[in-house]
Amino acid sequence: MENLEALTFAMVACFSFLLWRVLYSCWVLPIRAYRKLAINGFSGPPPSFPFGNIAEMKKTKIIESCSSSSTLSNDIHSRVFPYFAQWQKAYGKVFMYWLGAEPFLYIADPEFLKKISSGVMGKSWGKPNVFKNDRKPMFGDGLVMVEGDDWVRHRHVITPAFSPSNLKAMSSMMVETTRSMLDRWTDLITNGKPEIEIEREIISTAGEIIAKTSFGMSFKNGRTVFKKLREMQETLFKTNRYVGVPFGKYMCLGQNLEAERLGKEIDALLLSIIVDRKRSMAENGAAGDQEQQNLLGVLLADRHVDGQKGRALSTSELVDECKTFFFGGHETTALAISWSLLLLAVHPMWQDELREEIKQVIGDGEIDATTVARLKKMEWVMNEVLRLYPTAPNVQRQVRGDIRVDQDSVIPDGTNIWIDVVAMHHDREFWGEDVNEFKPERFKDDLHGGCLSKMGYLPFGFGGRMCVGRNLSRMEYKIVLSLILTRFSFSLSPNYTHLPSVMLSLRPKEGLPLIMKTL
Ligand code: HEM
Numbered sequence: 001m002e003n004l005e006a007l008t009f010a011m012v013a014c015f016s017f018l019l020w021r022v023l024y025s026c027w028v029l030p031i032r033a034y035r036k037l038a039i040n041g042f043s044g045p046p047p048s049f050p051f052g053n054i055a056e057m058k059k060t061k062i063i064e065s066c067s068s069s070s071t072l073s074n075d076i077h078s079r080v081f082p083y084f085a086q087w088q089k090a091y092g093k094v095f096m097y098w099l100g101a102e103p104f105l106y107i108a109d110p111e112f113l114k115k116i117s118s119g120v121m122g123k124s125w126g127k128p129n130v131f132k133n134d135r136k137p138m139f140g141d142g143l144v145m146v147e148g149d150d151w152v153r154h155r156h157v158i159t160p161a162f163s164p165s166n167l168k169a170m171s172s173m174m175v176e177t178t179r180s181m182l183d184r185w186t187d188l189i190t191n192g193k194p195e196i197e198i199e200r201e202i203i204s205t206a207g208e209i210i211a212k213t214s215f216g217m218s219f220k221n222g223r224t225v226f227k228k229l230r231e232m233q234e235t236l237f238k239t240n241r242y243v244g245v246p247f248g249k250y251m252c253l254g255q256n257l258e259a260e261r262l263g264k265e266i267d268a269l270l271l272s273i274i275v276d277r278k279r280s281m282a283e284n285g286a287a288g289d290q291e292q293q294n295l296l297g298v299l300l301a302d303r304h305v306d307g308q309k310g311r312a313l314s315t316s317e318l319v320d321e322c323k324t325f326f327f328g329g330h331e332t333t334a335l336a337i338s339w340s341l342l343l344l345a346v347h348p349m350w351q352d353e354l355r356e357e358i359k360q361v362i363g364d365g366e367i368d369a370t371t372v373a374r375l376k377k378m379e380w381v382m383n384e385v386l387r388l389y390p391t392a393p394n395v396q397r398q399v400r401g402d403i404r405v406d407q408d409s410v411i412p413d414g415t416n417i418w419i420d421v422v423a424m425h426h427d428r429e430f431w432g433e434d435v436n437e438f439k440p441e442r443f444k445d446d447l448h449g450g451c452l453s454k455m456g457y458l459p460f461g462f463g464g465r466m467c468v469g470r471n472l473s474r475m476e477y478k479i480v481l482s483l484i485l486t487r488f489s490f491s492l493s494p495n496y497t498h499l500p501s502v503m504l505s506l507r508p509k510e511g512l513p514l515i516m517k518t519l
Contacts (some may be wrong), residue, residue, distance in 0.1 A: 038289050054099060107419050108423035119403070138232065149399075161298040390425055488517060
């Protein structure tokens with residue numbers, strides 16, 4: 001009898017302790033964080049436990065501002081982030097909101113961002129723990145997610161892999177992969193099917209390019225990895241999710257387990273590619289041509305040559321970097337190209353301008369890294385497209401160590417930050433009355449496109465954590481677009497519906513059908 005009482009007491013004590021732990025981390029800690037922010041004068045929509053403001057975010061009506069192709073509008077903020085657009089009206093460009101039990105500081109004011117970020121080095125920023133857990137199968141401990149000294153080490157090892165000479169070596173593979181897509185388009189047109197679903201085509205080609213660029217598709221298992229990586233992304237993002245909600249993972253258990261399963265399969269496949277590659281490099285001495293033509297080869301060759309312990313990445317870190325390059329690199333670039341084709345379809349004058357530029361600069365010569373670097377107007381077009389349709393539509397941070405904003409306000413340690421890039425790129429106050437017009441020439445003599453704030457244009461992020469793949473992406477963009485423009489002219493299909501929406505990246509929800517014509 002006494003034993004039973006003791007057991008019951010122990011069970012009740014255990015249960016109470018667990019309940020206290022759950023309440024403490026899901027309720028007490030977030031409330032403390034919220035109060036610390038509120039003391040500093042930040043307000044926002046009132047949250048409810050345990051969903052925070054998620055219910056409101058899901059039900060806020062989208063303002064159908066831009067659905068017909070004939071009156072295509074680039075005024076997209078209230079379409080892609082309707083809840084932020086509404087809250088901005090009530091609380092201004094900096095406010096607090098909650099994802100589940102996680103308070104976030106929302107920022108759409110570039111001058112405020114400048115103020116808080118000027119004294120913070122790349123290595124001192126954190127990434128929200130809540131996203132690190134959620135996106136673990138995609139990025140692991142790759143460069144996008146690591147922090148502190150680890151981030152410095154990863155960034156030092158990875159940056160040289162994107163050097164101009166390494167990028168140059170990748171350009172012929174990009175030309176070849178794009179040409180086979182364009183040959184397919186020519187066949188479709190010849191067979192009387194000029195309407196082509198461009199977004200799907202470009203994403204798949206960019207996926208192939210990034211897989212070859214990252215770990216070399218010609219190697220055993222490359223193609224399987226590519227298919228599984230896409231499957232995992234779709235599994236993670238296809239349904240409603242409850243990020244930040246305590247135990248939210250269990251609300252979409254099947255989906256999360258499937259992503260974990262795929263993640264493990266992908267890790268095992270990438271590991272086998274890396275082991276094969278290391279073996280072949282050991283057998284063949286210094287890296288051969290094939291090794292140099294992809295990022296993994298370059299990273300392995302570098303490590304092979306200097307072999308500095310503590311600086312080089314471990315095998316499991318290399319696996320995470322391969323996944324990071326794939327997820328960070330292929331969709332963002334593919335969508336930049338897709339949105340460009342949409343805007344060029346609507347502004348045929350710019351198709352002609354770019355064709356003329358290609359003729360002047362490249363003529364009958366080779367399209368490669370060196371020649372496309374000279375396409376200045378194409379650069380303006382890319383900048384303008386990424387302003388109107390930033391394919392990375394937000395940037396997130398977590399504060400590590402209090403940040404003093406001014407005399408009487410502090411952003412406390414641990415605060416999650418959500419930077420709304422779409423809002424900043426469409427802010428009339430900083431860009432002027434023509435903010436929603438497609439005007440590539442605004443970038444002619446100004447890297448910031450004439451924006452009144454130097455922090456108002458952030459397609460590749462900011463500070464030390466700015467996108468490490470931006471030059472690769474610029475080169476790929478120019479190669480693919482040049483090849484398309486020299487072979488085809490195009491217009492918008494009447495079947496196109498303009499519904500920009502966010503699924504990690506900013507994409508056309510209903511795809512992008514274009515009517516293609518061979519030149
Ligand atoms: C148009 C194409 C691209 C866009 C719009 C884009 C956008 C961005 C943005 C906004 C960030 C900053 C994220 C942050 O601060 O939290 C970033 C970081 C990053 N991007 Fe890109 N990216 C593009 C292409 C690529 C490519 C091609 C690669 C690699 C193959 C790549 C790899 C990365 C990595 C590894 C980081 C993390 C950098 C760090 O934290 O040190 N990106 N990108």
